[in-house]
Amino acid sequence: MVALDFVQQVVLEVKLVLQRVVLLICGGMHPPSYTGQMLATVAQDQVLSQLSEVVCAPQSSLGVLSPFALRQTLEEHLDDTTLANPAPEAVPPALVIWAFSAGCVGAAALATHWQRHRGSVLALFMVDGWGVPRDPGVPTYRLSHDAVTHNTSRWLGAGEVDFYAEPAVPHLTLWRQPQAVIGWAAESGGQQQRLSAADFLCQRSQAAIHRYRTHR
Secondary structure, eight states, rough: OHHHHHEEEEEEEHHHTOOEEEEEEESSSGGGGGGHHHHHHHHHOHHHHHHHHEEEEOHHHHHHHHHHHHHHHHHHHHHHHHHOOSEEEEEEEEEEEEEETTTTHHHHHHHHHHHHHOOOOOEEEEOOTTOOOOOSSOOOOEEEHHHHHHHGGGGGGGEEEEEESSSSOTTTTHHOOOOOEEEEEEEEEOOOOEHHHHHHHHHHHHHHHHHHHHOO
C-alpha cells in the first residue's frame, strides 16, 4: 500500500512537470513601472498566483520587439528553475502571454515560434496590439481601449473572444489600470459579457490553463 502511494505521488509530480505553465508578461515602450498593475493583477488572483510561474520581459526596445530576446528571457528563467529543481524540467513549458502595444510585435512572433517548435501556447492576449496580425495557429484574444481600435484590429485576425473598453479609455490606461477599465467581451456569434479588462485577462487565462491540465 505504501509502495502504491509512493508510485502515485511520483506519477503526479511528473504530470505536474509536464503540465508546467509560464505566464509571460510583455510590456510596451513605456516606463517599467507601468507594468506594475499587471503584476499586481496576477498576484491578487487566487488561481493564477498559484498555477503559473510569472516572467516579466525586459523593458527595452530590443526586449519589446525581438522574439529572440523574449526567448532568451524565457530560457534564462528555465535554466534558473532547473538548477533549483533538478527534476525532468527540460520539458518546455506551456505559455500564456500578456502583451501590450509594441510588445505585441515580439510576443506574437515568439508565440508562433513556441507553438511550432517548442511547446504549447495556451493563450496570447494582445492588449492594444493594433496592426499586429494574428497567427491562426495560436489561441488569441485582443483587448482594445475603444470600439474603433477593436473593430479595426480584427481586420488582421479576430481573437476567439475579444474585449473592448466602453466607455473608451486612453491607450496606456488599459495596461496601467486594467481593474478600472470596464467594457465588453465580444464573441464572434454576437454574445457579449460586461466585465473589467483585468477580469477578462484572468478568467480567460484560467480557462486556458484548466483546459490544458484537464485534457493533457
